[in-house]
Amino acid sequence: MKQYRIYTENKNKAEIIKLFRAYDITIYETLGTYKSKQEYSLVIEIIGVDEDYPNISAICKRLKEINQQDVVLLTIIDIESHFI
16 A cells, blocks of 8 residues: 655635546645745545556646646655454
């Protein structure tokens, strides 16, 4: 399993949620910095598999366009998960 985390500016939240409609997501509203400038941010978390990467990466590129950002950060962590 993989944990995908996407970091983006907190803008266009309803549209962002629609972008990820194919996935179960968790969204955190945060305060972060980019290039020493403070900004309100969203962290979108998805638990998925290796095969999700191409689609999630494509969504991140679209997200970057929607929010008119230089970059969107995508982190990927190997995890073990269990439904209990």
